[in-house]
């Protein structure tokens with residue numbers, strides 16, 4: 270193929286969650302050409318990907334990049350950090366729980382230098398999302414989870430909430446509450462309304478100005494001086510291709526792979542890159558720093574009755590609790606799992622109830638204070654990066670205390686009717702584990718992730734030396750290169766982050782278009 274044929278206005282690395290949004294919006298203009306390079310296959314060829322209820326079958330499969338953690342002295346060193354390698358990215362294997370961010374989450378972003386990412390602006394972009402986000406349909410609500418919502422509300426002294434997003438869409442928010450979740454899905458078919466379903470399927474093969482290269486792994490960024498000019502990649506057949514960008518390269522490869530790609534191309538902490546044999550191109554100390562997550566722990570019961578079958582994806586409701594009344598946001602969140610979510614408890618030697626007779630609560634830390642780091646251990650692009658989350662290392666022990674408080678609240682819910690009548694016995698950690706020290710030890714060893722890594726290419730003010738991208742998502746100090754995915758989050762939003770990632774994609778497309786217009790004006 271000639272260079273001309275392989276040149277597009279924009280090259281997007283990653284057809285995951287943010288990538289499809291940007292590709293869709295940019296190609297609304299028929300004169301703008303976009304090439305998306307995606308590592309994985311078409312999600313339409315995988316029925317278990319499209320069917321939300323089968324999400325667990327995708328984890329640890331060949332569509333999972335299966336990242337791991339480094340040794341976690343105060344946490345669990347055995348967590349599998351699933352990241353999907355398929356069109357739609359993590360929105361093709363996640364649970365599609367959809368929460369708008371809170372106003373105060375965005376106030377924090379602005380205070381951290383992310384000018385323009387204020388609540389009013391961000392919510393107006395969230396209004397544009399094409400995903401079908403709806404509260405779980407009545408037919409998918411089962412009696413046990415209904416009873417759990419009722420007991421959670423009573424035990425925690427919080428209201429039952431019918432539509433969490435209605436409370437956050439335009440201010441107000443909520444401090445606490447229990448209720449069924451809102452999900453990006455089609456309640457009639459049970460199919461996902463992932464990023465690929467909502468943003469790519471309707472336009473693939475329809476818009477001539479969109480090219481999607483599937484099963485193609487990008488590993489090299491091409492430069493002309495300080496300007497990114499393209500991306501080199503390996504196709505499924507092992508062929509090397511270079512795709513050229515007339516205007517910009519946009520990295521949307523996610524919180525693990527965007528910083529990884531930058532570092533492999535010499536963009537990062539120059540000293541650390543040299544130490545692993547990578548020639549530094551641009552010294553940018555923040556790349557890979559600020560690794561954040563929503564850690565969670567787990568408490569599991571055996572039920573006396575079979576868990577009813579109606580469900581969207583076996584985790585249909587949530588409880589939010591606020592302990593700190595000086596902050597309007599909740600500071601403890603719980604998902605309920607209507608299945609034995611037992612990877613970590615089984616490893617610790619706890620038995621698992623028979624299939625159909627287990628229920629779990631997973632208290633998580635909405636604003637975890639521990640900060641980790643992603644780094645490379647080798648210049649070999651095939652070697653996975655080291656993910657050191659530094660779980661439970663914040664100096665004041667806030668994260669540890671949150672998990673301890675969460676396990677206690679979960680037990681109060683379990684002791685409250687009508688949910689209490691469903692339960693036969695607590696299986697993990699079991700009634701013998703009672704003191705704060707014991708709960709902390711168990712809670713941290715059994716800890717898992719809510720699968721929300723973020724922050725590794727942090728956005729900040731243009732003159733902030735620790736920031737990787739400026740508030741317009743441009744990599745600081747280089748030209749023609751942006752990052753637009755969960756890696757740019759300065760801090761994780763309080764609830765599940767996918768809606769924020771999609772919304773970021775919407776705004777990224779606008780920023781790209783605005784900057785192009787401004788360039789055109791200047792050139793006149």
Ligand SMILES: Cc1cc2nc3c(=O)[nH]c(=O)nc-3n(C[C@H](O)[C@H](O)[C@H](O)COP(=O)(O)OP(=O)(O)OC[C@H]3O[C@@H](n4cnc5c(N)ncnc54)[C@H](O)[C@@H]3O)c2cc1C
Nearest residue numbers: 283285287308358359363365366487523754755765766767
């Ligand atoms: C199991 C699981 C459950 C979750 N549940 C929820 C939930 O219910 N609600 C919620 O809000 N959040 C949830 N999350 C988190 C949420 O899905 C992610 O935060 C979000 O989807 C991340 O989007 P992203 O665009 O940053 O990255 P991704 O969606 O990971 O997209 C990155 C894409 O880039 C591709 N890629 C990476 N490297 C390369 C390369 N070198 N070359 C080419 N392509 C590449 C990948 O294949 C992928 O498609 C969950 C995550 C997981 C894993």
